[in-house]
Amino acid sequence: MKRAARQPSASPAITGTGASASPGDLVVIGKDILELLSSAMYTDPLTIYREYVQNSADAIEARRLDGPRGRGRVDIRIDHDARSVRITDDGTGIPVSEAPRRLLAIGGSRKRGTDARGFRGIGRLAGLAYCRQLLFRTRAAGDTEVVELSWDCMRLRAALRALGQNDDLPGVVDDIVTLTVQPADPSDPPHFFEVELRDIVRHHRRDALLNEELIADYLAEVAPVPFDRAFSFASAIEHHIKAHAPLPELEIRINDGEPLRRPHRDQFPAKANEDGHISECELLTFEDRDGGVAAVGWIVHHDYLGALPRRARIGGIRLRAGDIQVGDHQVLIDYFAEPRFNSWAVAEIHVLDRRIIPNARRDFFEHNVHFNDLTAQLEPLTRKIAKCCRSASVDRNRAKALQQTASALGQDIQLRDLNAINSDIRPKLEKCVNAMRAFARRHSKGDSVDEPVFAALSELEEALGKQP
Structure with missing residues (x-):
């Protein structure tokens, strides 16, 4: 006998004596989620720069869809006296009408399913664990007001330690977050997003979050910045990648310094x-x-x-x-x-x-x-790299052995009359020269590792009365 298909209910109820709520009604999201999404998620303090630059790259690409496609800019300003950092981009910004909900959404980014780099809605929380106050300021093109959202990280840490009734996430957010909307200042860009970390906690790794050198080196490796033109293969690599996907190539400056390069x-x-x-x-x-x-x-x-x-x-x-x-x-x-x-x-x-x-x-x-x-598909590549490494090692050992042989023969020749090299040493000398010529043919690029071999070969050929 066929059974009728069961129609799914919009809100499945929990059955049992006195039970009337659905499972969704019983879900409790506690305050500890903020710790899991900040200090537990980002253990290396420098990763917060990657998270904020990643969001900047997405905002700048969104701006390019509707406007000029020039290289986007991200400015990082470090104030050592105030122990603060500001990261500002010239992306789309967030309209006043959307900013409160989007800035307070946790794990609910609308970028999921798009080509955006960040889509989980948690990256902007990265700074919570590393400062006393975390601020977001933004303005979209056409808006006359700036939205500012401030997290009191000291009160957050106190709330996480406290054992009380106000342990739900919305209640904690009500206590520690301030949201304001105010007229844009004449100095504010027409569209921007800014993150500011105030009173940054000192970190044992050379005070990493305020160390310009560490930040520059880190972002040069991980961020979407262009190659230096001194790298001969930069154009070929960029052309190869751009044939399949766009490259954001942000202009990132720290304290108005030179743009970062790979x-x-x-x-x-x-x-x-x-x-x-x-x-x-x-x-x-x-x-x-x-x-x-x-x-x-x-x-x-x-x-x-x-x-x-x-x-x-x-x-x-x-x-x-x-x-x-x-x-x-x-x-x-x-x-x-x-x-x-x-x-x-x-x-x-x-x-x-x-x-x-x-x-x-x-x-x-x-x-x-x-x-x-x-x-x-990486296995052939890793095998090729291993082969290159071994071949280079073998060649260096061979070059070293040839140099040692040439040196020994050279010392022997110096003790003899060069115009009358006897039959005992001449075969050894010719064998060494032939081996060095073969090595030189295989390494005709003149790499630094081979230069001593070429020099030794020239000396021995001269000793034999021949031209190189």
């Missing part, structure tokens, strides 16, 4: 007393399971002198989504058969498939079949 250069710190040199660039494309483009990327080959130091700020295969870094330089270390070779690499992968989603902390991606499809 840290990649043709020459970079590689070892304690030796620089590495980039020699070529390989452009990458990764397909999705539907035949489309899941990601694009690039890898630059160099001397492969060893693991790159952190001060180089370019080591490791990096992942980016919306041109903002996801995770750190070790995000893909587990995808190497030999993890040590990750730190030898200089490469980036820009994820384009919207089904591959950064997790809430933006330190990795959510695991699903689409992310697995992408990472499965």
Whole structure:
């Protein structure tokens, strides 16, 4: 016998004696959610700059849809005496009619399902754990008023510690948040969004949130800023990425300094007393399971002198989504058969498939079949990097051995008459010269690692009475 299909109820009730409420009616969202979404979510203080710059990038791209497409600007102003930071962008801003609800929405962003980088509605809370007062000010084009929302972070921390009846989230927000609407000042831009952290807590890591050098280095790695023109492959990489997705390329300045640029250069710190040199660039494309483009990327080959130091700020295969870094330089270390070779690499992968989603902390991606499809394509790349590392190591050892042989022969020759090299040493000398010529043919680019070999070869050929 067929059963009639059950019609879903709009609000399923809880059954039982005296029960009349629906499950939704019984949901309680407590104040501790604010701690989970601030101090527990963002353990590295510098990540708050990434969160606010990410929101700025989204606002600037929204502005470009309706107006001029010039490069957006983000200004970071640090006041050491007041221990405050202001982050201001020239994006769309939020209209007065929408600002209160949008600024107080927690985990309810209207950007979900769009191409926006942030869509969970929690990133703007990142600063709550690191200052005594967190302010948001905004104005949309055409508005004559500015909306300001202020969080009293000291009272928030006291409320989180208190054991009382007012433990629900709306009640705590009523106590610690102030919302005002006031006429725009003549100095206010026509449209903007500004975050201000006042009385920033001192952090043990070199007072990170007020340290211009740390902030600049961090944002140069993770933020959507352009390459330096001194990087020879900048144009080729940008063209490759822009063929598939736009690049926001924000102009970010700290205290009106020079615009931030990515840290990649043709020459970079590689070892304690030796620089590495980039020699070529390989452009990458990764397909999705539907035949489309899941990601694009690039890898630059160099001397492969060893693991790159952190001060180089370019080591490791990096992942980016919306041109903002996801995770750190070790995000893909587990995808190497030999993890040590990750730190030898200089490469980036820009994820384009919207089904591959950064997790809430933006330190990795959510695991699903689409992310697995992408990472499965990384194996040939990691194998190639490992091969380059090993080959470079073998070549350095070979060069060192040839130099030692040449040095020994050179010392022997100095003790003899060069015009009468006897039959005993001549075969050794010719064998060494032939080996060094073969090495030189394979390394005709004149890399720094090979220069001593070329010099030694020239000396031995002169000793044999031949021209190079």
